[in-house]
Amino acid sequence: MSDRKTLTSEQRHALLSTPAGWLACGFGSGLAPVAQGTFGSLAAILPWLLLRHLSLPINVLVIVIGFVIGVIACDIAGRSLGVDDHRSLVWDEFVGQWIALLPALLAPWWIVVAAFVLFRFFDVLKPWPIRWLDRHVKDGLGVMLDDVLAGAIAAIVLWLLMSALQRHAIIV
Template sequence: MTEPTLQPSLPVNPRRPTVRFMLSHPAHAIALGFGSGLSPVAPGTVGTLWAWVVFLVLQPWMNDLRWSLLLAAGVVVGWWACTVTARNLATADPSAIVWDEILAFWAVLWLVMPAGWPAQLAAFLLFRLFDAVKRGPVGWADGLFKLKRGQPIGWAQGFGVLFDDVVAALLTLLVIALWRWL
């Protein structure tokens, strides 16, 4: 008698996100940064640039309470969106998911503003460096929610997508604070 094989809940091969995929579900549109994550080159950087532009557009209508509410809601909605999108792409942390960069960089800008162009650029470069290199605390955070072989993509992985960028944002803010202090 042969043992029954377990049917995977996700496709064996990961999917590549497309505009059609993004438009097929609201979670996909959010997680893919409303298209910025579809960039074939450096989607995390493109998503962070998109976040920067949107931050500057929203800034005249925002205050601390509104930013804190937007970021809190963005974490909850983003956790859901990143989980759903990762499952549907059959990849635990697809590079096309950029909602994590968007939220984290909004938090950085919110806390460093008002700042001139050079300080905003420094924040952007520091954040991208910490997020892309993933050394030290960011690497630790990135590894916390990795899947073990055979595990389905779940809520922990959706949270993990967001978590390492929060740590990158905190490190960015720490460096900026130390820079201003010196």
């Protein structure tokens, strides 16, 4: 059984040799030696740059599909590693980051940076109820749910910030 920090070379190979593992580890971004969640969140911005040009309903559909596929992929990958929520499994960061970026679909670049920072803040700090989900919901669903909630809270905070700035004519 592996701990939550280190991966053996066999485990790395197992992750990268299956579609579920490849997706669950964020196309390899979760294999960074440190700060795997941060690298996963940064990697999530790349496909989002393509998604941001699509409508809000299409973005939401992509997020829902990404969530469902992520539950399955993270469950399979977690079982192969012997750890429910190994730090190398970062697909949940992808989905959570995309949720946090929803208010930034038509916004200036610095809003994207703010969405990234807010998502990482809530994902790392894990205030209630995020922490409760992280501790009590297991398997692929548990891997995904806490980051979805962190992304939703980050999106709400970002939307409130953008609304306040718009009211004061600071951003368009």
